[in-house]
Amino acid sequence: xxxxxxxxxxxxxxxxxxxxxxxxxxxxxxxxxxxxxxxxxxxxxxxxxxxxxxxxxxxxxxxxxxxxxxxxxxxxxxxxxxxxxxxxxxxxxxxxxxxxxxxxxxxxxxxxxxxxxxxxxxxxxxxxxxxxxxxxxxxxxxxxxxxxxxxxxxxxxxxxxxxxxxxxxxxxxxxxxxxxxxxxxxxxxxxxxxxxxxxxxxxxxxxxxxxxxxxxxxxxxxxxxxxxxxxxxxxxxxxxxxxxxxxxxxxxxxxxxxxxxxxxxxxxxxxxxxxxxxxxxxxxxxxxxxxxxxxxxxxxxxxxxxxxxxxxxxxxxxxxxxxxx
Amino acid sequence: xxxxxxxxxxxxxxxxxxxxxxxxxxxxxxxxxxxxxxxxxxxxxxxxxxxxxxxxxxxxxxxxxxxxxxxxxxxxxxxxx
Amino acid sequence: xxxxxxxxxxxxxxxxxxxxxxxxxxxxxxxxxxxxxxxxxxxxxxxxxxxxxxxxxxxxxxxxxxxxxxxxxxxxxxxxxxxxxxxxxxxxxxxxxxxxxxxxxxxxxxxxxxxxxxxxxxxxxxxxxxxxxxxxxxxxxxxxxxxxxxxxxxxxxxxxxxxxxxxxxxxxxxxxxxxxxxxxxxxxxxxxxxxxxxxxxxxxxxxxxxxxxxxxxxxxxxxxxxxxxxxxxxxxxxxxxxxxxxxxxxxxxxxxxxxxxxxxxxxxxxxxxxxxxxxxxxxxxxxxxxxxxxxxxxxxxxxxxxxxxxxxxxxxxxxxxxxxxxxxxxxxxxxxxxxxxxxxxxxxxxxxxxxxxxxxxxxxxxxxxxxxxxxxxxxxxxxxxxxxx
Numbered sequence: 001x002x003x004x005x006x007x008x009x010x011x012x013x014x015x016x017x018x019x020x021x022x023x024x025x026x027x028x029x030x031x032x033x034x035x036x037x038x039x040x041x042x043x044x045x046x047x048x049x050x051x052x053x054x055x056x057x058x059x060x061x062x063x064x065x066x067x068x069x070x071x072x073x074x075x076x077x078x079x080x081x082x083x084x085x086x087x088x089x090x091x092x093x094x095x096x097x098x099x100x101x102x103x104x105x106x107x108x109x110x111x112x113x114x115x116x117x118x119x120x121x122x123x124x125x126x127x128x129x130x131x132x133x134x135x136x137x138x139x140x141x142x143x144x145x146x147x148x149x150x151x152x153x154x155x156x157x158x159x160x161x162x163x164x165x166x167x168x169x170x171x172x173x174x175x176x177x178x179x180x181x182x183x184x185x186x187x188x189x190x191x192x193x194x195x196x197x198x199x200x201x202x203x204x205x206x207x208x209x210x211x212x213x214x215x216x217x218x219x220x221x222x223x224x225x226x227x228x229x230x231x232x233x234x235x236x237x238x239x240x241x242x243x244x245x246x247x248x249x250x251x252x253x254x255x256x257x258x259x260x261x262x263x264x265x266x267x268x269x270x271x272x273x274x275x276x277x278x279x280x281x282x283x284x285x286x287x288x289x290x291x292x293x294x295x296x297x298x299x300x301x302x303x304x305x306x307x308x309x310x311x312x313x314x315x316x317x318x319x320x321x322x323x324x325x
Numbered sequence: 326x327x328x329x330x331x332x333x334x335x336x337x338x339x340x341x342x343x344x345x346x347x348x349x350x351x352x353x354x355x356x357x358x359x360x361x362x363x364x365x366x367x368x369x370x371x372x373x374x375x376x377x378x379x380x381x382x383x384x385x386x387x388x389x390x391x392x393x394x395x396x397x398x399x400x401x402x403x404x405x406x
Numbered sequence: 407x408x409x410x411x412x413x414x415x416x417x418x419x420x421x422x423x424x425x426x427x428x429x430x431x432x433x434x435x436x437x438x439x440x441x442x443x444x445x446x447x448x449x450x451x452x453x454x455x456x457x458x459x460x461x462x463x464x465x466x467x468x469x470x471x472x473x474x475x476x477x478x479x480x481x482x483x484x485x486x487x488x489x490x491x492x493x494x495x496x497x498x499x500x501x502x503x504x505x506x507x508x509x510x511x512x513x514x515x516x517x518x519x520x521x522x523x524x525x526x527x528x529x530x531x532x533x534x535x536x537x538x539x540x541x542x543x544x545x546x547x548x549x550x551x552x553x554x555x556x557x558x559x560x561x562x563x564x565x566x567x568x569x570x571x572x573x574x575x576x577x578x579x580x581x582x583x584x585x586x587x588x589x590x591x592x593x594x595x596x597x598x599x600x601x602x603x604x605x606x607x608x609x610x611x612x613x614x615x616x617x618x619x620x621x622x623x624x625x626x627x628x629x630x631x632x633x634x635x636x637x638x639x640x641x642x643x644x645x646x647x648x649x650x651x652x653x654x655x656x657x658x659x660x661x662x663x664x665x666x667x668x669x670x671x672x673x674x675x676x677x678x679x680x681x682x683x684x685x686x687x688x689x690x691x692x693x694x695x696x697x698x699x700x701x702x703x704x705x706x707x708x709x710x711x712x713x714x715x716x717x718x719x720x721x722x723x724x725x726x727x728x729x730x731x732x733x734x735x736x737x738x739x740x741x742x743x744x745x746x747x748x749x750x751x752x753x754x755x756x757x758x759x760x761x762x763x764x765x766x767x768x769x770x771x772x773x774x775x776x777x778x779x780x781x782x783x784x785x786x787x788x789x790x791x792x793x794x795x
Contacts, residue, residue, distance in 0.1 A: 254527050254553060285527040285553040286546060324547055345669050362669070364721045365627055366697055376622040385617050385625070 001182040009154035009183055010040045010172060014078070017158050018048050021076060024162060027054040027063055028080030028116075037082045038118060038177055060089035064115065068097050071113040076162050083129045083174070084119035098167040099142030110165040114158065120211045120261055121305050122175025127297035130174075130305070132262040134210065137169045138238040138271075145239040146192045147171040149213030151181035153236060156190035168192070173211045181214075193237055195245035201231035204319060205249040207272060208259040209235040212310075216259055219315035228323055238268055246272060247280050254285035255322055261309040264292035286322055291315060326405065328398055335397065338374045342367050353395040381405065408457050410479040412472050415446060415710035416587060416733075422446045423471040424478070433461045435481065440706070442478070447579035448674060449703020451710060459483035524551035531556045537563065580672035580703075591734045595650070596770040599729055602782045604789055606745050606760040612792040628745065629719050630689040633662050634795045635788035636717050636740050637681035643781040645773035646738035646766075647714045654737075654772050663713030663733060664693070666700040675733060676700045677713040686795070720744055727763040737772035740785070741765045 004012070017024050026041060032055040035042030045053040056063035060081060067079035081087045087094070094115065101109045121130045137145045144164060148154040154172065161168040198213060199220050208216045213234045220230040233249050235241065250256050256276055258269035269290040276288050291310040298308055326334070339348035339361060346361040358368060372388070375381050381404045383391060390400045412422055422444040429441050440452045441461075462482040472478065522539045524532070528551045532539050537559045539551065546552035591597075609631055617625040637660045640647040649655045662681040667673050676696045681689060699705055713733065719742040720728045728741035743763040750759040764785065768778045788795050 254525075282526045282530045285525040286550070321547060324545060343669070359723065364667075365629070366693065368722075369622070369625060369627060372625070373622040382622060385614055 001184055003180050003182055004151065006151055006154050006173070006176040006179050006181065007038065007040055009151045009181070010148075010158075011042070011044070012183075013155040013158040014041060014044060015047070016155075017078070017162055018044070018052060020159070021162065023074065023076045024078065025052040025054060025070075025075065026078045026080060027056050027067055029056060029058055029063075029082050031055060031080050036080070038174060040172075040177075041080075060086050061093055064090035064093040065097065067113050067115070068093055068111055071098075071111045071167075072101075072109065077113050078158070078162070079113060079115045081115060081117045083125070084117050084131055084133045084171075085128050087115075087117050087133070090115075094137075094143070094167070094169075095140055099140050102142060102166060111167050112162075112165050114161045114164075114168045114170055116158070116170045116172060118172050118174045120173045120175045121298050121309055122173075122211070124300055124302055124305060125174070126300045130298040132211070132260065132293060132309075134171055134238050134260075135262050135267045135271075138268060140239075142167070143239060144168045144192070144237070145171070146237050147210040147235070148173070149208070149210045149234050149236070150198070151183045153190055155183055157192055157236075159189045160192045163189075164192075171210055175211055176214070179214065193240075193242070195233055195235045195237065195242035197231060197245070197249070198234045199230070199232040201229040202253055203229045203231075203323060204255040204257065205231045205233055205246075205253045206257055206259060206315070206319070207233045207235065207246060207249070207269075209238060209268065211261050212259040215310070215312050215315060219312045219319070222312070222316050223319055226320070228319065230319065235268070235272075241272065241275070243275060243279070246276065250276055250280050251283045254283055256284075257289045257291060257315075257319060257322060259291045259310055259315060261293045263295045264290065265295060267292055289318065289322060291318055328402065331398055331401060331405075332394065334379070335394070335401075338371060338378060339363075342371050342374065351394050354393050356392055357394065357397070358392070375401070379405065407462065407485060408459065408481040408483050409477040410441070410455060410457070410481055412444070412474050412476045412478050413453060413707050413711060414474040415448065415451060415707055416583070419446055419448075419474055419583070421471055421473045422451075424466040424468055425450060426468065427464055427466075428452075429461050429464075431461050431464060435459065435461060444707075447583040448710060449579075449705070452704075452706045454706055454708050455481070457481050457483060522551065523549060525553065528553050528556045531560075535560050535563070577668075577670040577672060580668060580670075580674065584672050587733060588731050591731050595732050595734060597732060597767050598770045598775060598778065600766045600768070600775060600778045600782055601727065602764050602786060603748070604762050604764055604786050605750060606762050606789065609789045609792045610745070610760055624687070624690075626686055626690050627693070629742075630686045630693065631789060631792055631795070632719060632740075632742055633664065633678060633681055633689050633717055634684070634686060635785050636715065637662050638788055638795060639781050639784035640715050640738070641682060642784045643773065643777045645777055646768060646781055648737045648772055649714075649735040650737050650769055650772050651735055657714040659712070659714060661712045661714045663716040663736070664696070665716065665718035666697055668701055674700050674703070674705070674710075675713060675716060676705050676709040677711075679708070679712060715739070718742070727765060729765055730767045732767055732769055737769040738778075738781075739767045740781075741767065 014026060030037050031041045032045040032050060032053045041053060064079055067077040070077045081090060098111045098113055101111050120132050134147060137143055144166060146157055146168060148157050157170055161170055198217055206216045206220060216232045220232050223230050231249055231253055233245060258272050260267060260269050262268060269292055273288045273290060291314060294308045296308060299305055336348040343361045343363055348361060351357060351360060372383050375383055381401055391397045424442060425445050426443040429435055435441060435455050436458045437456050439455050441455045442453045444451050444453050459481040463480040466478050523544060524539055531553060537556060542551045542555050542559055544551035545555055613626055613628060640660060644656050645654060647657050647660055659680055660682040661677040661679050663675040663677050665673050665675050678692050716733050716736060716739040718730050722744055724744045727743045730739040730741040732739045745760050745762045747758050748761040750757045764782060766778050766782055
């Protein structure tokens with residue numbers, strides 16, 4: 001297996017998608033000549049030309065709307081929104097058009113758009129570029145919301161997302177861009193409807209997504225040394241949720257903790273916690289617990305940024321407490 | 326009572342003293358007490374049994390003559406006839 | 407009124423199971439009467455009563471298992487009355503089915519104030535397996551009962567039922583009882599050992615002389631001399647005829663615990679009461695009665711619990727010397743090896759004599775080497791003059 005950065009994995013996925021289907025094109029702020037704000041699309045402009053790697057004006061509402069129009073017109077647009085904070089400007093297009101047209105048209109009009117959004121902390125980009133708002137999107141019926149927490153998904157999710165007839169929001173993580181990881185030489189497309197067990201275990205289910213996956217795996221490795229066998233479940237799809245995978249894991253381990261960088265209130269973790277209670281209450285051997293981001297705007301200084309989201313040490317100590325070890 | 330009958334009788338008495346053992350399996354020259362695990366209290370019970378069932382009073386000085394089946398049969402043979 | 411309690415028949419006994427009541431309410435009992443038969447690790451034990459009066463209430467049913475110290479009967483001795491007693495069952499062997507039914511809502515509300523902290527999974531498992539949640543100890547976060555706690559209780563219950571289903575393995579029970587008592591002793595009692603070699607010439611000659619006139623069933627064994635000599639010798643060293651329980655408690659009676667080895671392994675130690683006051687013939691008669699009953703595990707409660715000092719004799723074909731372990735809470739034990747011919751120096755001359763090696767194991771909290779030494783010396787002197795004892 002080759003070791004590449006998360007950024008390189010995203011780029012490989014883009015390139016493969018552009019090669020695979022001439023209807024696919026990328027549009028977004030600075031994605032072309034500049035090579036993308038985070039250099040994800042660097043070189044693609046030279047390779048595919050201005051018709052397929054399209055720089056757009058700084059108007060999220062405008063270019064997202066244009067992307068939706070292209071999708072309605074039979075194209076397969078990939079719209080890149082630089083950070084999740086800016087996505088709020090496109091929220092009207094996403095919610096009122098992309099997510100709604102299928103319903104409004106009585107099932108006649110699909111919107112096959114993929115909107116890539118960078119999110120999360122880790123780059124000291126301050127309170128207007130660093131948030132984890134996956135829950136905002138996962139709240140909306142009509143959207144498919146997926147989250148690439150591993151290198152494999154960073155490369156493969158886009159290809160599968162483009163096959164969806166309906167809008168897909170794909171979250172990518174700025175904090176992971178320079179992190180190296182292994183990607184199988186052959187794997188290309190990945191299933192985007194199912195959660196995936198990243199590490200099997202029997203003592204406790206550590207349920208997470210996105211930037212939580214790598215932290216969870218590191219914490220599980222530390223806990224394994226202490227004799228605790230933790231199962232790490234990567235949700236991957238935040239809407240719809242793969243309930244079966246969650247319940248099966250909890251029925252096996254009887255204990256669950258949900259980890260996310262997003263704010264605690266009305267979050268992915270609160271939703272999962274509720275569904276566990278509703279469905280597998282009698283399999284629980286301890287209360288479901290959560291580790292979430294602090295409910296503050298993400299600060300600029302590194303140490304405060306780190307303090308705002310759960311870190312490995314916190315995960316380890318919380319789980320040890322749950323297992324009374 | 327011939328020697329075989331006497332032997333059977335003795336084995337029966339030993340079985341009462343040491344119920345978990347197999348006196349029939351004793352060889353002629355086996356040390357009875359060692360093989361059957363008979364302690365001094367049981368040994369005295371056996372002497373009492375010889376007295377009560379065969380009418381042979383074995384005085385203490387003759388205890389040594391009762392150590393194996395062969396010796397015991399010889400000894401009792403003399404006493405009974 | 408007198409509360410009659412499940413007696414302790416040794417440091418290792420924790421509980422007993424009622425097999426039979428020998429008395430019924432209204433019966434008069436007097437000291438020494440057998441009131442019940444109780445099954446313990448040491449077999450079926452006849453329980454004696456030490457009071458006089460009329461049996462007022464019997465508080466156990468056949469098959470009930472209760473801890474030592476639980477009141478099992480009430481005897482009316484004419485003194486003031488006790489309130490009506492409820493059977494004090496502490497260890498249910500089986501759980502009645504209706505106890506495991508889910509609570510109705512009313513009683514659930516009532517019990518809100520003292521809800522049991524138990525995980526949903528553990529609760530479900532406990533209910534499925536008929537485990538009483540109130541009996542469980544939680545080891546989870548904040549003392550919550552978890553799956554692990556229930557699993558532990560289930561396995562404990564299973565082993566208990568298996569135990570009660572199969573016939574009690576007496577030999578294992580005895581082994582465990584010996585193990586418990588000896589471990590306790592070795593853990594808690596600081597033993598010291600003294601050893602003496604004793605010339606048995608006089609004692610054996612005197613015994614032969616006695617026995618030659620006797621029919622086999624009246625003959626004496628050397629061990630009765632040991633018992634009598636030991637009983638007389640502890641009088642000169644009362645700290646050895648005592649108990650240590652946060653302090654020395656001297657015993658008035660001298661009851662020699664006599665170690666009987668069982669055919670299937672293990673030992674049992676019945677008491678020979680007031681051995682210092684009994685003649686050798688009486689002692690021999692006691693042994694003739696006690697040893698077979700001990701080997702059939704048919705002893706009385708007083709015989710199991712009254713020993714004040716222990717004597718163990720390895721027998722004729724055993725080891726030369728024996729270093730014993732004190733039976734708690736006693737403070738001393740005499741161990742006697744086998745008699746064998748040995749060179750004996752006396753008055754500048756060498757002779758061959760029948761000798762025996764005698765050891766004293768004593769609790770150093772209760773006595774010291776000098777008094778222990780005095781005991782061995784007295785024991786020797788009694789054996790040198792068997793006709794006087």
